[in-house]
Each structure stands twice: as C-alpha cells, then as structure tokens.
Amino acid sequence: MLKKLVILRNKIDILDTKLLEIITKRLILVKKIGEIKNKYKLPIYVPEREKYIIQIKRKEAIDKGISPDLIEKILYCIINESYIYEQKKKFKKINFNILRILIISNNKMGSFFQKMLIMSDYNVFFIKLENFKFNIKNLLYTDVVIISIDITKSYFNKLINILKKLPKNCILIILSSIENILINKISKIYLGPILCLYPLFDSKNIVLIKKSILCCFINKPKYYIWFIKQMEIWGLKIKNINITQYNHFLFLKSLQYFSTLIIYNLFLLKKKKPLKKQLSLLSIPFDNLNFFPLKNFFLKDLKLYINTISFSKNNKKNIKKYLNYMNNIVNLIKKRKIEEIINIFHYN
Incomplete structure (x- = not known):
C-alpha cells in the first residue's frame, strides 16, 4: 500500500515539474509579446483578451470534467504573474518632446510616479516639498511639473509661489486629493495646462494592471493627452470626469x-x-x-x-x-x- 502511495506521489512530482516548465515557457512568450507591445505603444492590459481566455478555458474545463472555477483561479494567478513579469521591463516612451519632468512631493505617490516615469525613459527630477527652496532654475527648462502633496496651509502657500513662476504652457499635474476650493484658486493663478489626477489605488501596488485613476481636465487638455496615453501603457484604466463630477466625488x-x-x-x-x-x-x-x-x-x-x-x-x-x-x-x-x-x- 505504501509502495503504491510513493509511486503515485512520484508521478505527481513529475507532473508538477512539467507544470513549472510550461509556466516558464509561457512567461518567455509573455516577454516576447511585451516587446511587441512596447514597440507599437500598446497597453499591457487588454481586458477583452483576458475575458476571452477565461471564457474559453472554463468551457474546456467543463468538457474535461474539471471545476471551471478552479481553472479560472489558476489562470488568473498565472495571468497576474504575467503582468508582473511584463512590467519589470521598461515602458515605451510616448512623448519625446518632453525633456524634463519635475516632481514636487511629500508623499509616496509622488515617488511611485517618479519610478513609473523613469521606467518610461523620461528625465525626472524629484524634490521633497519640505526641502524645496524656490529657484527659477528649477522651473526654467521644465516641461511638466507634478505636484503630489498632502495639503496643509503652509505647503499650499509654497505651491502658490511655485505656480506664479511656471513657464508658459508648462504642464501642471496635480496628483493629489486636492479639494475643489483649492483647484479654483490654482486655476486662477496659473492659466496654463492643468490636469487633476485622483489615483484609485495605493502606491504599494506592484503593478497597475486593472487599477483605475480619475482624470479631470482643467485647462488646455491637448497639451497632456500624451500623459493619459502613457498611463494607459502602464496598465491603468482611465476614468475621465468633468470638474462637477470631480467636485462631487471629492x-x-x-x-x-x-x-x-x-x-x-x-x-x-x-x-x-x-x-x-x-x-x-x-x-x-x-x-x-x-x-x-x-x-x-x-x-x-x-x-x-x-x-x-x-x-x-x-x-x-x-x-x-x-x-x-x-x-x-x-x-x-x-x-x-x-x-x-x-x-x-x-x-x-
């Protein structure tokens, strides 16, 4: 009896090894697909493709007498691991005209976007808001300024001083849960392109696949449509809302x-x-x-x-x-x- 048990367990071990080999081969194919996506500026996450795979394999599982729920769970684990595997590479850069991005932040979300932009081959400078000493050189040749701060009165006053010196048509991205009363003040001081982002995910997320971000176009959206496309390539789901919806949400x-x-x-x-x-x-x-x-x-x-x-x-x-x-x-x-x-x- 024990001999038979050992033989059966050995057969399972062999199958487990083969399963690992299959997953390894699958990840190699994922890497090749990622290179093609990168070349043609395609997003990592294609929900239609994922839905199709799950539906087909559930049907095949039923035909083979296997629980379709089990197969779905296994496939989601493998697919999600593929996303992590694919996101370890660099991302395709959308806008080659952007020479310098400045991130002014005092939180982890600012650092997270710094990482993602560097992985997309942008030239990114990061300054902690508490260490920020205003110098016109910091802004002189800056194409994008990303503000990611936990709003306090003193920090907001610093922010206002920065806005007054922004170059014309420099893209201002507010990456924060900044309330509408403050957005109104900002848009009166700075008349250039303004994009408000509200991430619906935590900065601890390893991958952005299936995560969402709210995008509210304040001024001159034609200047930052490329940034929206760049976030889509990272895997983010973009949810566009107007200022009224944004205010209501906040x-x-x-x-x-x-x-x-x-x-x-x-x-x-x-x-x-x-x-x-x-x-x-x-x-x-x-x-x-x-x-x-x-x-x-x-x-x-x-x-x-x-x-x-x-x-x-x-x-x-x-x-x-x-x-x-x-x-x-x-x-x-x-x-x-x-x-x-x-x-x-x-x-x-």
Missing part, C-alpha cells in the same frame, strides 16, 4: 472622512484600551486592524479639512441630511423596527 470622499472622524475614529479613540483587551481574547491582533485609516490626514491640518468640507452651503446641507439619516436609523434600532431598517436599503 465631497463624497470628504463625507466618508467626516463619518470616519466623528463616528469611527473618535469613538474608537475613547474605547481603544478595552477593545484591545477584548480583541486579544479573540486572538485578533489589534494593530493589524485599520481603525485609524485617516488619522494622519486629520492630524496634518484638521482646520483645512473642516474648511474644505464646509466651504459650500450644499455641503453643509448634505452633512445635516447625512446625520438625520443616521439618527433615524438609530431610532429605528432602538424601537427594533427591523423591517423598516431593511426597507431603507431597498432600491426601486
């Missing part, structure tokens, strides 16, 4: 922060010790739970945040509505009116 994000600050962080801040004790009994590491996701944001400049969320009368009205909804649900919970609570979340 307000919703602000509302989310508002609820987190008042209902979530403030409550848990008071309850941190007893919660930690209770969680330890459940073998849940307290430090791994994201109880304070926005703590740093608020601590940097809470006054600026409050001014931003409350600058509009509509924002104030919406916050009051939000609180009324919450009070209504709390009252229904007290009265144990379960059906009424459920009906609130039923959409017609």
Whole structure:
C-alpha cells in the first residue's frame, strides 16, 4: 500500500515539474509579446483578451470534467504573474518632446510616479516639498511639473509661489486629493495646462494592471493627452470626469472622512484600551486592524479639512441630511423596527 502511495506521489512530482516548465515557457512568450507591445505603444492590459481566455478555458474545463472555477483561479494567478513579469521591463516612451519632468512631493505617490516615469525613459527630477527652496532654475527648462502633496496651509502657500513662476504652457499635474476650493484658486493663478489626477489605488501596488485613476481636465487638455496615453501603457484604466463630477466625488470622499472622524475614529479613540483587551481574547491582533485609516490626514491640518468640507452651503446641507439619516436609523434600532431598517436599503 505504501509502495503504491510513493509511486503515485512520484508521478505527481513529475507532473508538477512539467507544470513549472510550461509556466516558464509561457512567461518567455509573455516577454516576447511585451516587446511587441512596447514597440507599437500598446497597453499591457487588454481586458477583452483576458475575458476571452477565461471564457474559453472554463468551457474546456467543463468538457474535461474539471471545476471551471478552479481553472479560472489558476489562470488568473498565472495571468497576474504575467503582468508582473511584463512590467519589470521598461515602458515605451510616448512623448519625446518632453525633456524634463519635475516632481514636487511629500508623499509616496509622488515617488511611485517618479519610478513609473523613469521606467518610461523620461528625465525626472524629484524634490521633497519640505526641502524645496524656490529657484527659477528649477522651473526654467521644465516641461511638466507634478505636484503630489498632502495639503496643509503652509505647503499650499509654497505651491502658490511655485505656480506664479511656471513657464508658459508648462504642464501642471496635480496628483493629489486636492479639494475643489483649492483647484479654483490654482486655476486662477496659473492659466496654463492643468490636469487633476485622483489615483484609485495605493502606491504599494506592484503593478497597475486593472487599477483605475480619475482624470479631470482643467485647462488646455491637448497639451497632456500624451500623459493619459502613457498611463494607459502602464496598465491603468482611465476614468475621465468633468470638474462637477470631480467636485462631487471629492465631497463624497470628504463625507466618508467626516463619518470616519466623528463616528469611527473618535469613538474608537475613547474605547481603544478595552477593545484591545477584548480583541486579544479573540486572538485578533489589534494593530493589524485599520481603525485609524485617516488619522494622519486629520492630524496634518484638521482646520483645512473642516474648511474644505464646509466651504459650500450644499455641503453643509448634505452633512445635516447625512446625520438625520443616521439618527433615524438609530431610532429605528432602538424601537427594533427591523423591517423598516431593511426597507431603507431597498432600491426601486
């Protein structure tokens, strides 16, 4: 019996080795495809192709009596690994007329874009905002200035000084969750090309495949369409929105922060010790739970945040509505009116 088990396990080991060889050959083909994509400025991620592969292989799996879900999971793992493998190379440079890109930043997202632009063969200079000493030479021959900062009053004043000295038609890219009240001020000071980006991904992401970024064209979009195409080559999904949609999106994000600050962080801040004790009994590491996701944001400049969320009368009205909804649900919970609570979340 044990002999038979060993023989069968040895056969599995042989098949596993063959499987590794097949994956290796597949990655070699992926590399060749990547070179062709790079040559012809094609994006890494082609959703139609990926969808087609999954559909076909699911059908083949059913024909062979294998779980299609299993095959789909295996294929997604292999495909995602292929994306990582493909992104290790350099990317095709879209605009050869861009001679110098300056990134002024105080966060990891600025560093991430620096890495991606260098991989695309652009000449990139990176300056930490806190170390930035204004010198006209820093901007004189700059084609693109990317601002990626966590907004505070002092940093915003520095930013304004930079904007006043930007060369004509220098592309200004704001890579930050900068609120509309500040965008309005910026667009009045600088009349050149302005693009606002809001990444819907974390700078820790290894690859950008299937990740999205919001793009809001403020001024003169013809000057930076190439940058949009460059991000597509990185694998990003571009979601174009207008200034009204952008403002609305940022307000919703602000509302989310508002609820987190008042209902979530403030409550848990008071309850941190007893919660930690209770969680330890459940073998849940307290430090791994994201109880304070926005703590740093608020601590940097809470006054600026409050001014931003409350600058509009509509924002104030919406916050009051939000609180009324919450009070209504709390009252229904007290009265144990379960059906009424459920009906609130039923959409017609």
